[in-house]
Amino acid sequence: VFLSDRRKANEGVIYTAAEAYLARNGDSTTLIMLSGMAQRLDTERNRLATAKFRDFSFDISPLVSSGDAIDPSVSAMVTPDLLWNWGEVAAQTDTTAGVVAEELHGRFAQPLFCLVAAMIGFATLILGGFSRFGVWREAVIAFGLLIAIDGLRGTMVVQIRETAALWPLAYLPSLIGAVLTPAMLWQAAHPRWIRRRLRGKGAAA
Structure with a gap:
């Protein structure tokens, strides 16, 4: 103790x-x-x-008994209390509806983005293939992609806090990663597809 x-x-x-x-x-x-x-x-x-x-x-x-009222905080509230009446919750916590919307959907979007980030890293390693020099190049590419997508997420947070109706933007980075990952895996499964396309265009020219 x-x-x-x-x-x-x-x-x-x-x-x-x-x-x-x-x-x-x-x-x-x-x-x-x-x-x-x-x-x-x-x-x-x-x-x-x-x-x-x-x-x-x-x-x-x-320490254990106090008559002072504790001001509620959006981050300290449970998720079911944030599902409805954003305006009322914002008035209780002395904030805006956009902050309430961002807090609510951020609790779902952030874990989803963690899953997408892991998939992007996996897809990047698969796309790189085997190399005697290791996987440092693929790691750098995956790191760069995640920084770019996460930077977009920070921009979306600002937009949502200003306008609560833009809450779907919280899931945009995860959606981009979810689209990018299958595309990278498909390319890893068809490594010669781009070469064939380029050759076909060259022959047609």
């Missing part, structure tokens, strides 16, 4: 214990720590004092 007391500007106390228990007595809550040590640092004199204890009690009532 680790507890840091920084309430005094010129003094800091750190408590560590092998185990601890919470004890309630009415409205007060006490933390009882067993087999631990207290370290008190005096920042004015730059002195550290330590003391070991078998048991020690600490009143943590101000």
